Amino acid sequence: MSAPTKRKSRPILHAATVLALLAGSAYLTVALRDQEQAKAPAVQAVTDVANLKSSNASRESGERVWERLDNPARSVLRDGDGGVLATFTDGARTATLTGPSRTFSEPANTKSRVVTENWVRFMPEPWTKGAEKEKWFKDWFNEYFGSEEDDIFAIAFQYTPGAPVKVDDEGIKYAGDAEFGPLNPDGSEGNDLRLEESDFYDYLGIPYTFRDGTTMQPEARRYRAMDCSGFIRTVLGYRARYPLMANDRAGDGLPRTANGMARSSLGADIIPLTGKGPRYDRPKSIDVLQPGDLVFFWLDARTGERLDHVGIYLGPDTDGAKIFISSREEVNGPTIGEKGGASRLDGNGYYATALRSAKRL
Numbered sequence: 001m002s003a004p005t006k007r008k009s010r011p012i013l014h015a016a017t018v019l020a021l022l023a024g025s026a027y028l029t030v031a032l033r034d035q036e037q038a039k040a041p042a043v044q045a046v047t048d049v050a051n052l053k054s055s056n057a058s059r060e061s062g063e064r065v066w067e068r069l070d071n072p073a074r075s076v077l078r079d080g081d082g083g084v085l086a087t088f089t090d091g092a093r094t095a096t097l098t099g100p101s102r103t104f105s106e107p108a109n110t111k112s113r114v115v116t117e118n119w120v121r122f123m124p125e126p127w128t129k130g131a132e133k134e135k136w137f138k139d140w141f142n143e144y145f146g147s148e149e150d151d152i153f154a155i156a157f158q159y160t161p162g163a164p165v166k167v168d169d170e171g172i173k174y175a176g177d178a179e180f181g182p183l184n185p186d187g188s189e190g191n192d193l194r195l196e197e198s199d200f201y202d203y204l205g206i207p208y209t210f211r212d213g214t215t216m217q218p219e220a221r222r223y224r225a226m227d228c229s230g231f232i233r234t235v236l237g238y239r240a241r242y243p244l245m246a247n248d249r250a251g252d253g254l255p256r257t258a259n260g261m262a263r264s265s266l267g268a269d270i271i272p273l274t275g276k277g278p279r280y281d282r283p284k285s286i287d288v289l290q291p292g293d294l295v296f297f298w299l300d301a302r303t304g305e306r307l308d309h310v311g312i313y314l315g316p317d318t319d320g321a322k323i324f325i326s327s328r329e330e331v332n333g334p335t336i337g338e339k340g341g342a343s344r345l346d347g348n349g350y351y352a353t354a355l356r357s358a359k360r361l
Contacts, residue, residue: 066132071288072268072360075132086145087290088127092267092360093242094292095123097145104153104314108161109337112317120152120292122240122361126267152292155239156312156325159231159334172204174239178333179225194329198225199256200234211253214246228309229258231327231334232294235312236361254361258310259303262296262357271358277305280356286322286345289358291315295324295345297354307356313345322346 064085065078073090087096099119105112121144124136131137150158158166158175165176181194201208202222209215226234233254237244243253248260255261262273270288273296275281280298289295290313297309311326314336322345323336330340337343341350 089360093122114314114317118291156235180329180332181225182221196227198222198227199230200238210246228327259306262307267361270360273357294359296357298356299354
């Protein structure tokens, strides 16, 4: 899998650190409890009409079955009873695997809880039709299907309010409660209270050299801070090793801003941007969303045609609301809370009405 080049200070997750990560925190509970599962919505719904090419005999034998579905084009792996084991979308490296049930919550800011069997991981290559027959995929799937190694969701919640600090073997604090950004001297409550532009290297407090040779220096005032796109780059790039760009200009990797990510050619556009800016169309339906998708918002008219916020879709909470996580100035960091607007994509709340597009990376 390709990964950004960097100086020696990149975290090296040795055995002790890995064990510490797997231990989790009070804000991430790996649960296999019947009472929790009973409250959870269906793990994943495939709404297309199935077109299985297997016989009843193979289904009764417990044999795994592959099928192809459209809108978006994807390959779904099912068990012998028809249950979804994994979903792989054409053009995307994101894979959603079914695994042990977990509960994600943020007691400091919300009563919402997401109980899920979805584990979201990156494959080493984008998915193509028939890739299930290739050696790279078989090796990857054998390693990660059923694995409880930290996935995208587990990593994301290592930056929510109260999350404990984690330190690697080089002494770098690579996880723990993150801020959104430093106070804006010209801002006020509800009006640019905190400054944007804090990226993952600011949070870490180390210089970072990108693959194109660009070296970015951290700002001391932004230490332990990440704005909305900085949070995505921390989780997906620095931690999950998806390639990163230094900015939004042409290159191979995840751009710096929400607007750059939304408009990039990376992955698969699950909900394409429609309408004419600056007032783009709200999606008529969000049923196509899958846990792990990036969701993009148009919140501020001052940004013109630019999309100005990004989060990660988690799936339904125990009340059935479609929940996402993002870094926001109102909570001062990554959150699924309600301060400044509920973290739900359905209904007619602040973020729901501002949703404009989604991408499966």
